[in-house]
Amino acid sequence: MTSRNQAPTADERTTTPVTSNREIHLASRPVGWPSEDTFRLVETDVPTPGPGQIVVRNQYLSVDPYMRGRMNDVKSYVAPFALDAPLDGGAIGEVVASEAPDIAVGDTVLHGLGWREYALLDATAARKVDPTLAPVSAYLSVLGMPGLTAYAGLLDVAAMKPGETVFVSAAAGSVGSLVGQIAKLKGAGRVVGSAGSAAKVERLRALGFDAAFDYHDGSVRASLREAAPDGVDVYFDNVGGDHLEAAISAMKLHGRVAICGMIAQYNDTEPPAAPRNLAQIIAKRLTLRGFLVGDHGHVRAEFVRDVAGWLADGTLSYDETIVDGIENAPAAFLGLLRGDNLGKMLVRV
Numbered sequence: 001m002t003s004r005n006q007a008p009t010a011d012e013r014t015t016t017p018v019t020s021n022r023e024i025h026l027a028s029r030p031v032g033w034p035s036e037d038t039f040r041l042v043e044t045d046v047p048t049p050g051p052g053q054i055v056v057r058n059q060y061l062s063v064d065p066y067m068r069g070r071m072n073d074v075k076s077y078v079a080p081f082a083l084d085a086p087l088d089g090g091a092i093g094e095v096v097a098s099e100a101p102d103i104a105v106g107d108t109v110l111h112g113l114g115w116r117e118y119a120l121l122d123a124t125a126a127r128k129v130d131p132t133l134a135p136v137s138a139y140l141s142v143l144g145m146p147g148l149t150a151y152a153g154l155l156d157v158a159a160m161k162p163g164e165t166v167f168v169s170a171a172a173g174s175v176g177s178l179v180g181q182i183a184k185l186k187g188a189g190r191v192v193g194s195a196g197s198a199a200k201v202e203r204l205r206a207l208g209f210d211a212a213f214d215y216h217d218g219s220v221r222a223s224l225r226e227a228a229p230d231g232v233d234v235y236f237d238n239v240g241g242d243h244l245e246a247a248i249s250a251m252k253l254h255g256r257v258a259i260c261g262m263i264a265q266y267n268d269t270e271p272p273a274a275p276r277n278l279a280q281i282i283a284k285r286l287t288l289r290g291f292l293v294g295d296h297g298h299v300r301a302e303f304v305r306d307v308a309g310w311l312a313d314g315t316l317s318y319d320e321t322i323v324d325g326i327e328n329a330p331a332a333f334l335g336l337l338r339g340d341n342l343g344k345m346l347v348r349v
Helices: 066-070 136-138 143-156 176-186 198-206 220-227 241-250 293-313 326-338
Strands: 018-024 039-045 054-063 092-096 108-111 118-122 127-129 165-168 192-197 211-215 232-237 251-260 287-290 321-326 344-348
Touching: 018 326, 054 108, 054 136, 054 165, 092 118, 092 136, 127 165, 127 232, 136 251, 143 176, 143 232, 143 251, 143 293, 165 176, 176 192, 176 198, 176 211, 176 232, 176 293, 192 198, 192 220, 198 211, 211 220, 220 241, 241 251, 326 344
Parallel strands: 165 192, 165 232, 192 211, 232 251, 251 287, 321 344
Antiparallel strands: 018 039, 054 092, 054 118, 054 344, 092 108, 108 127
8 A cells, every 4th residue: 555644534543443463472581592482472452542653554574683682581782572571573564543643544654563463552653664665575674674784784883995805694694695785786895605505605696795605514714714715804793603703813904893693692501612712803903893773873864875776776686584474473583593584584464
């Protein structure tokens, strides 16, 4: 449905006739790997909006690696999920009821209350998008948080320069696959990616990576040395562990590491054994910088301009792995942690 900008009429400000809503709750806090028992499917009533609120029928919801950390009851940059309450996360859907002057029934909005079929939220917490510009799922992938993470991490955090060599771990994922392509589009001299299967390695080559390797095939350090024999200027880290250790060994003087995630350690119950070569940070004068995409809103306009242009002329591709049904959201999340996805993992509600 085409997005509309006018305020809703009195007739439009009605609730949906559907009364049943399903949502995924956190049933227990996992120790190590989560399981299906970590989650619970709960049936509730479709909410009714109050003044300034809207009800959204979610079409797609996002599952992301950072959500694993929120399942632990520990202090972090974002509050942990509450037990026996719905999880949340990025979602996009159609407004089915509105008591807000600026959002109409039928508008498509992006918001943060995923893991449920219907979401009640303040209109100020939703952002209208135009569903005619791209498939709505793209607003959760290439035009959304993963795309901005890739763009800001590579260009703003790591400050990649034309001609440099870039290494990306988990390069077939939603962020990594875009990092490698953006690096090439911005003039990188060589782009190397690691992935978890032969099929993913072939996909990276099809996306324009100069070299790619399956990290199951042997030592990451040896594979990276072969793929980037002259060393690495920029490492975009989605994995941590042995990948970070290998990257540090391969870094050139004044190399930069943008640390986006460390999925290799998210389910560990013991401290990681690697990296064991952090002293090289001093000798090589390296910069290792962790970042959150929310700190880089100042590049959003540039990101949208560049990515929209690349999508329009076909120079940027993106992959999505879609799982159907809210009841299968836990399985989609567990599959994400196992690396079952190619590109962005999404649940079609």
